[in-house]
Amino acid sequence: YANYPRADLSGYKVGRVIAEDILSSADPPGIVFLQSVTLLFNTQYSNLVEKINEQSKVIVAGMMGKPTHRKNIVRLYPDLNYSEVFYTKNRLFSGEVGMALIEANIDRYPIYSFEELPLGDKFVFVEEGMLYRIYRKDKAPSNEEVERIIAEKVAKIKFTKDLTSGQYLHFFADNIIANYPVIFNQNGFELLSRDRVDQAERYFL
Numbered sequence: 790y791a792n793y794p795r796a797d798l799s800g801y802k803v804g805r806v807i808a809e810d811i812l813s814s815a816d817p818p819g820i821v822f823l824q825s826v827t828l829l830f831n832t833q834y835s836n837l838v839e840k841i842n843e844q845s846k847v848i849v850a851g852m853m854g855k856p857t858h859r860k861n862i863v864r865l866y867p868d869l870n871y872s873e874v875f876y877t878k879n880r881l882f883s884g885e886v887g888m889a890l891i892e893a894n895i896d897r898y899p900i901y902s903f904e905e906l907p908l909g910d911k912f913v914f915v916e917e918g919m920l921y922r923i924y925r926k927d928k929a930p931s932n933e934e935v936e937r938i939i940a941e942k943v944a945k946i947k948f949t950k951d952l953t954s955g956q957y958l959h960f961f962a963d964n965i966i967a968n969y970p971v972i973f974n975q976n977g978f979e980l981l982s983r984d985r986v987d988q989a990e991r992y993f994l
Contacts, residue, residue, distance in 0.1 A: 803962045806947050808835035813945040814918035815901050818844035820869070820894060821920065822887065822902040824851055827964055846898075850906065853890070854883040870894050891923060916979035918942025919972055932983040939976050940988075 808831040815821050819842075823829045829849045835841045846866045852858040856878050863871060870893035874886060884907055891900055891908070901920040908914075913929050914921040917938050924930070930938065948969055977992030 803948075803965050804831040805835060807965050807968065808832040809841055810946045810948055811903070811919045812836060812842035812845065813947075814920045814942045815842060815845050816899045817842050819846070819899040819901055820890075821845055821847045822850040822900075822906065823847060824849070824902075824904045827961060828903060828968075831965075848890075850887055850902065851883050853886040854881045856880065859886065870897065895923065895925060916975045918945065918976070932985065935983055936980065936985050936988055939980060943973075943976060943992075 804827075807828065811821065811823075811828065811832050812835060821832070823832060826849070829847070833847045836843060836845065836847045846869065848862060849858075853862070859875050862869075863875070869890070872889045872893050874881065874889045887906060888908065891912070894900065895912075900923045901917075902914070902923065903920055905914050905921060906923075908923065911926060912923050913926050914923060915929065915935055915938075917935075919942070948966075973992040977989040980986075980989035980992070
């Protein structure tokens with residue numbers, strides 16, 4: 790019994806916290822592409838079961854090449870626009886399907902991704918808190934708008950280093966926690982790229 794208090798996961802919150810942090814960075818009704826199964830499970834559960842940011846749609850980007858997965862997306866999110874490529878019964882390159890989905894919906898929904906995707910020259914990524922937002926290049930926000938958006942989105946992040954205090958650090962928690970330094974650095978680099986040096990500095994401390 791000596792190790793039970795540190796091994797007890799009944800109060801484990803890290804998965805739920807990162808799910809809520811991701812969903813709080815997506816303006817509803819948004820489309821959120823995730824690339825990690827660990828992040829997907831937590832985020833989709835909070836979104837579909839706990840109804841957190843329930844107007845937004847959570848999609849795993851790397852599985853869209855599979856026809857069964859595309860069919861499931863259509864079933865879950867019938868209000869999205871889908872091009873003909875989405876209904877083909879063949880297995881496709883996930884990037885091709887994702888690009889088609891973005892093209893069909895970017896003027897209707899804010900679209901986000903946890904990681905950058907190969908989008909070509911029409912679109913740009915802007916780091917906004919936990920997620921990149923995808924914009925048409927001619928509709929990207931100004932430097933002032935990006936500064937404001939990042940401040941608002943980062944302020945919503947609930948994660949603290951004390952979440953796992955007193956517990957053994959297992960693989961899943963370690964994998965999730967490792968995302969946060971990267972997220973803060975990416976917001977800092979986004980601000981640096983826009984000559985917001987003073988505002989960027991706090992994300993590297």
